[in-house]
Amino acid sequence: MSTLVRSRAVYCGSFDPLTLGHLDIIRRGARLFEKLTVGVGTNPDKKTLFEPERRVELTRSTVAELPNVDVRSFRGLTVDFARSVDAGVLLRGVRSLSDTETEFTMSLANSVLDPDLESVFLMASEKYSHISSTLIKQIAFMSGDGATDKLAAFLPDSVIEPLLQQVRRDRS
Numbered sequence: 001m002s003t004l005v006r007s008r009a010v011y012c013g014s015f016d017p018l019t020l021g022h023l024d025i026i027r028r029g030a031r032l033f034e035k036l037t038v039g040v041g042t043n044p045d046k047k048t049l050f051e052p053e054r055r056v057e058l059t060r061s062t063v064a065e066l067p068n069v070d071v072r073s074f075r076g077l078t079v080d081f082a083r084s085v086d087a088g089v090l091l092r093g094v095r096s097l098s099d100t101e102t103e104f105t106m107s108l109a110n111s112v113l114d115p116d117l118e119s120v121f122l123m124a125s126e127k128y129s130h131i132s133s134t135l136i137k138q139i140a141f142m143s144g145d146g147a148t149d150k151l152a153a154f155l156p157d158s159v160i161e162p163l164l165q166q167v168r169r170d171r172s
């Protein structure tokens, strides 16, 4: 049985795609913990725009400058993924009241599944609290001219062109 390390955290999600809101949580998490592992969920039942490998690739290239952050894909329960990398903390971002409710329920379930793991929540920064991957995909699908500029307010530069290319592929 592995020993959990409190200074090590996982931050898990679909990251379909990674947004400036996610990146903000990752940057802040990297300052709080000695090591932060970003877990890209690969749930075959959840329909995503990007394949899991691509979501890992885009996330990895975006956080490459953060030395104590690594990115891995995972399948199954977050608590098991955290254990597999010896992390003692599940880091989450919270945007709204409705997020809070969902996150509260999830953290209770996770604490039943693995009482040794602690969930830590960071409030979304004001300037990113309206950003969700779902909303950004809608904007990308509906944007015509100037889509790159429009998306720059929501996405890291490294994600904008790959998203627009994927949208074009999906349309054709």
Ligand code: ADP
Residues within 6 Å of the ligand: 012, 013, 014, 015, 016, 019, 020, 021, 022, 025, 091, 092, 093, 094, 095, 099, 123, 124, 125, 128, 129, 130, 131, 132, 133
């Ligand atoms: P999921 O598919 O599990 O909902 P997401 O990729 O949407 O995963 O989000 C992963 C985590 O990041 C969640 O804790 C979510 O609340 C948080 N998050 C998403 N968008 C933002 C944002 N704009 N600001 C802060 N946290 C966010």
